Amino acid sequence: MSDPAIRLHQLEKRYRGQREPAVRDLSLEIPRGEIVVLVGPSGCGKSTTLRLINRLIEPTSGRIELDGEDVTRADPDALRRRIGYVIQQVGLFPHMTVADNVATVPLMLGWDRARIAARVDELLELVGLDPAQYRGRYPKELSGGQSQRVGVARAMAADPPVLLMDEPFGAIDPITRERLQDELLRIQADVRKTIVMVTHDIDEAVKMGDRIALLREGAQIAQYDTPERILTAPADRFVADFIGSGALVRGLTLARVGDAELTPWPTVDAGGSAEEARASLRDSGRDAVLVLDEQRPLRWIAAGELGNGSRLQELGRPVGGVLTADVSLHDALNELIGSATGAAPVVDERGAYRGVVELRSLSAAVAAMRDGEGDRSPSQ
Amino acid sequence: MSAIAVQRPAARRIGWRIVVTPLLLAAVVGALALYLSGRDLDSIEQRNLSLDVIARALWVHVQLTAISTAIVIAIAVPLGILLTRPAARRIAPAIVGVANVGQAVPSIGVLALFAMVVGLGRGGVIFALVLYSLLSVLRNTMAGLEGIDRSVVEAARGMGMSKLRTLRKIELPLAVPVMLAGIRTALILNVGTVTLATFTLGAPPDGSGGLGELINSGLRLGRLDTVVLAGAVLTAVLALLVDWIAGLVETLLRPHGL
Numbered sequence: 001m002s003d004p005a006i007r008l009h010q011l012e013k014r015y016r017g018q019r020e021p022a023v024r025d026l027s028l029e030i031p032r033g034e035i036v037v038l039v040g041p042s043g044c045g046k047s048t049t050l051r052l053i054n055r056l057i058e059p060t061s062g063r064i065e066l067d068g069e070d071v072t073r074a075d076p077d078a079l080r081r082r083i084g085y086v087i088q089q090v091g092l093f094p095h096m097t098v099a100d101n102v103a104t105v106p107l108m109l110g111w112d113r114a115r116i117a118a119r120v121d122e123l124l125e126l127v128g129l130d131p132a133q134y135r136g137r138y139p140k141e142l143s144g145g146q147s148q149r150v151g152v153a154r155a156m157a158a159d160p161p162v163l164l165m166d167e168p169f170g171a172i173d174p175i176t177r178e179r180l181q182d183e184l185l186r187i188q189a190d191v192r193k194t195i196v197m198v199t200h201d202i203d204e205a206v207k208m209g210d211r212i213a214l215l216r217e218g219a220q221i222a223q224y225d226t227p228e229r230i231l232t233a234p235a236d237r238f239v240a241d242f243i244g245s246g247a248l249v250r251g252l253t254l255a256r257v258g259d260a261e262l263t264p265w266p267t268v269d270a271g272g273s274a275e276e277a278r279a280s281l282r283d284s285g286r287d288a289v290l291v292l293d294e295q296r297p298l299r300w301i302a303a304g305e306l307g308n309g310s311r312l313q314e315l316g317r318p319v320g321g322v323l324t325a326d327v328s329l330h331d332a333l334n335e336l337i338g339s340a341t342g343a344a345p346v347v348d349e350r351g352a353y354r355g356v357v358e359l360r361s362l363s364a365a366v367a368a369m370r371d372g373e374g375d376r377s378p379s380q
Numbered sequence: 381m382s383a384i385a386v387q388r389p390a391a392r393r394i395g396w397r398i399v400v401t402p403l404l405l406a407a408v409v410g411a412l413a414l415y416l417s418g419r420d421l422d423s424i425e426q427r428n429l430s431l432d433v434i435a436r437a438l439w440v441h442v443q444l445t446a447i448s449t450a451i452v453i454a455i456a457v458p459l460g461i462l463l464t465r466p467a468a469r470r471i472a473p474a475i476v477g478v479a480n481v482g483q484a485v486p487s488i489g490v491l492a493l494f495a496m497v498v499g500l501g502r503g504g505v506i507f508a509l510v511l512y513s514l515l516s517v518l519r520n521t522m523a524g525l526e527g528i529d530r531s532v533v534e535a536a537r538g539m540g541m542s543k544l545r546t547l548r549k550i551e552l553p554l555a556v557p558v559m560l561a562g563i564r565t566a567l568i569l570n571v572g573t574v575t576l577a578t579f580t581l582g583a584p585p586d587g588s589g590g591l592g593e594l595i596n597s598g599l600r601l602g603r604l605d606t607v608v609l610a611g612a613v614l615t616a617v618l619a620l621l622v623d624w625i626a627g628l629v630e631t632l633l634r635p636h637g638l
Contacts, residue, residue, distance in 0.1 A: 056538055081540035091535025095553050095635035105539050138637030154539070164538075 003068070005162060005194035006030035011052055011062035013045075021060070022048045024218040032161075033192040037209035039199055041242065045219030046198045050164050053196060054083045066162065081105055084155030084163035084193075088170040090147045092139035098124070098150050099135035105158040123153040126187060145176040152184070156191075165197040169204070181207060202243055206231065206250065214239050228254050228369035248366055249333065255365045257332050258325030262346055262355030267292050270313055274306045281306075288341045290319070295352040297322055297345040322347045323357060329365055332357050401624045405617050412613050419606060428597060428607045434614070436587030437594055441618060444502070444577060444590060445570045448509035452517050452566050455510070457559065460521025461547065472522070479515040492580070505577040512573055513566035520562025524555030553635050560633060564626035571619040575611075591615045 006029070013023040023045045030036045038046040051057040053064060055076045064072045071079050092101050102120045111119070121131040127149040139147060148168060155163055168184075169177040181204065188195065199205055205212045206227040214222045214230065216238055223235040231251035234240040240247070266284040268277040270293040277289045281303055291299040291312050301316030321335050323346045335344040336359055343356040416429065427433070463472040528551055536546045575592030587593060594611025598604065 054538060056534070077540045077542045079540070080538060085535070085538035087531060087535060087538070089529070089531035091529070091531035091533075091538075093532060093536070093550055094529075095637045097637070104536075104541070108540060108545075140637060151535075 003032065004029035005032040005067060006053060006196070007063075007065040007068075008049075008053070009063040009065065011049075011064065012060045013048055013052060013057060014060045021218060023052065023059075024220065026062070026219045026221070028213060028221065028224070030194055030196055031211070032194050034210035035188060035195040035197060035208055036211045036213060037197045037199060037205040038213050038215055039202055039205040039242075040215035040219075040222075041217075042200060044215045044217050046200075046215050047166055049215070049219045050166050050196060050198050054080050054085060054164055056080075081108060081158065082160050082162070084157075084160045086148075086151050086155045086163065086165040086168045088167040090151040092142075092147055092150060092154075094139050096138075097135065098129075098137050098139070098142070101139070101150060102154045102157050104154060105160075109158055111158075119157060120153075123156060124150075126156075127153045128183060129153075144172050145180060148172060148180060152187075156193075161194060163193050163195045165195060167199055168197065170199070170201075184208070203250070206254065214242060226372070227251075229372055232366050232370040249330065251366060251369055252329040252333055252362060255329045255369065256325060257323045257327045257329065257346055257357060259368075260329060260332075260357055260361040260365045263343070263358055263361065265290050265343060265345070265356045267353065268312065269293075270298055272312060274312065274315075277301060277306055277312060278303075286341075288316075290345060290353070290356075291316070292353055297347065297353050300339075300341055302340075319345060322351075324349065329357075329362055333362055336362070398628065401620065405621055405624075408613065408617055412610060416606065416610065421606065424601055425603055425606050428594065428601075428603070429610055433587040434594075434610070437589070437591050437611075438587075438614065438618070440588055441571070441574050441590040441592075441615075444505060444509065444574045445567065445622070448506045448513070448570050448574075449563070449567050451506065451510050452513050452570075453563060456514050456517035456562075457521050460518050460525065460559075461552075463518075464522050464525040476515075476519065476522070479518050482511040483513075483515040501581065505574075505580055509570050509573055509577075513569045516565040516569065517559070517562040520565070521555065521559050524558030524562075525551055527558060528554050554638070557630065557634050557638065560626070560630045564623065564630065567622050567626055568619055571615070571622050575615055591618065 008026055008028045011023055011026040011028075012021055014021040026049060028049075038049055040046050048057055052059050055064070055071075058076075059072065062072070063070055066079070066082070092098075093104075099117075099120045102123055103116045106116045106119060120135060124131040124134055129146065129149055134142075134146070134150075139150070142150065152168070155165075169180050172180065185208065197208060199208075209227050211225065212227055212230050213224045216222045222242075223230055223239045225233075225235075228251060230239065231243060231247045231254070234243060234247070243250075266280040266286050267290045268280050270291050277291075281287075281289050288300050288302045289306075290297055291301060293313075297319045299313070299316045299318050301312065305315050307315075317340070320338060321344070323332055323335060323344050325346070325348070332344060336342065336357065343358050345356050346354045348354050421429065459475070462468055463475060532550060532554070533546060536550045537543075541549065574590050575595060578589035578592035578596045581589045581593075589596070591611050591614050594614070595608050596611075598607030598609075598611060601607065
């Protein structure tokens with residue numbers, strides 16, 4: 001990593017009266033424009049690490065660099081105005097309106113009123129809150145999800161290049177949490193901030209992270225890698241245990257059908273005859289043929305069902321679901337398990353048949369992730 | 381920025397019930413005046429209950445209450461802020477303990493003690509009143525500041541607010557309701573305690589000892605159902621009026637959104 005946004009160098013935090021340091025000799029580089037998730041069991045020092053970055057906690061020793069600049073001894077208040085900060089409890093100021101909350105940092109930076117008002121509306125829009133309806137509300141008039149939206153807007157108010165998020169969705173119900181996660185990813189696709197996020201939920205880490213730093217006690221890095229690699233190639237027993245069971249299956253959520261290699265499958269046109277179907281099957285080594293109606297997958301017919309004389313449209317059974325390139329391999333696996341033939345047809349955006357996905361395609365995709373050839377692997 | 385906020389008019393937050401207390405108190409004073417004018421007052425009673433004496437007694441009473449409460453606020457609020465800073469966490473219990481003693485000792489005892497030490501006169505009275513009511517303001521200032529959701533302060537600091545700005549913009553406004561409740565308590569305590577001031581101020585019967593002087597001299601002269609009654613009723617009315625004003629201030633100064 002030639003030019004990381006944040007570089008932690010041999011960072012250490014010792015608390016008086018505690019034998020073991022909370023953070024021991026931590027060196028970590030956070031690439032620009034990526035989401036890095038710090039994840040680990042409670043008490044591993046992940047939140048402490050986050051607060052060391054904006055120096056809400058002062059390090060005992062070591063160095064913190066932001067954009068190549070040593071900020072270990074810079075004025076902490078000025079430093080924090082350059083870094084957005086979102087916490088689980090949100091911490092909105094209850095005596096200020098939503099607009100005044102969001103305006104906090106711009107106000108400190110001395111922006112003029114018109115610019116602040118415009119920025120507030122822009123941000124509320126960005127996080128999905130109608131400015132006209134919400135800017136004058138007080139925090140107690142917001143739901144948990146709405147509060148955290150305002151929390152995110154407030155953190156992004158002065159357009160800081162770096163955002164720190166400490167379990168931002170930890171106190172929010174699962175459905176809203178998922179929506180907020182999706183929205184943060186959508187926003188991130190636009191703004192490309194450098195985001196360091198803390199969570200104890202490995203699934204959230206896998207979903208949100210471009211990279212995951214899995215920490216053990218003392219903020220020791222057990223593995224620092226892409227989610228694909230963490231799930232398919234855990235570095236050691238600790239990582240494997242933390243991920244829990246079904247890691248590979250969960251890894252399939254990270255790849256799409258479009259990434260997998262499609263396999264050809266014997267097909268026959270719906271207007272064709274049983275003889276044509278048998279011919280198509282003959283050299284393929286498969287035991288079922290896929291009937292296409294004007295390129296659209298229609299039915300599966302097993303070899304044994306191909307009697308004489310019957311029309312193909314009346315034989316076999318209908319194709320259940322078809323997959324498109326943007327379906328996750330996890331959902332594809334679900335189709336495969338339900339399919340009698342062990343294959344699921346894939347169609348393009350016009351619904352025309354392109355090939356099938358088999359269990360083998362999924363294994364190949366997992367192998368590719370393990371080798372670091374996954375979609376989101378580091379570009380170097 | 382706050383111009384954007386939806387401001388609820390103060391009048392609507394208070395409502396029509398606001399006028400009930402002053403009307404009731406006016407009625408009580410009117411009834412008292414009516415009762416006294418219907419009585420055949422002797423010369424002693426007339427001297428003690430002249431408008432001149434009552435007005436001066438009221439004025440002295442209000443003055444002593446206001447001055448002592450102002451001094452209490454000036455001492456206890458900054459002290460409370462200091463004692464809730466992390467650096468002072470260790471010494472805070474000791475200082476609150478000292479203030480506790482001030483309130484635990486009966487007020488007449490404190491007054492007498494200070495009359496002996498500081499001497500008779502206003503200074504001694506005010507000193508004793510301050511000592512006596514300091515605790516309620518100190519304790520509420522501290523409770524108000526300590527009761528603030530830590531995550532709100534962390535968010536403020538995390539966004540780059542300095543300690544002083546966090547105190548000014550976040551902590552103090554949020555602590556205002558609890559602090560005002562403490563000041564209200566101190567006011568009421570002081571209105572009551574000032575009635576004892578007459579014992580140390582000495583009492584030429586001209587009202588310069590506050591409303592307590594009416595009660596005191598009424599007792600000495602055996603004029604229970606006139607002089608003592610007037611002193612007691614006026615003290616009670618004053619206390620309720622002060623409480624009413626303090627309540628009004630509390631409502632007006634309470635930050636929006638809480």
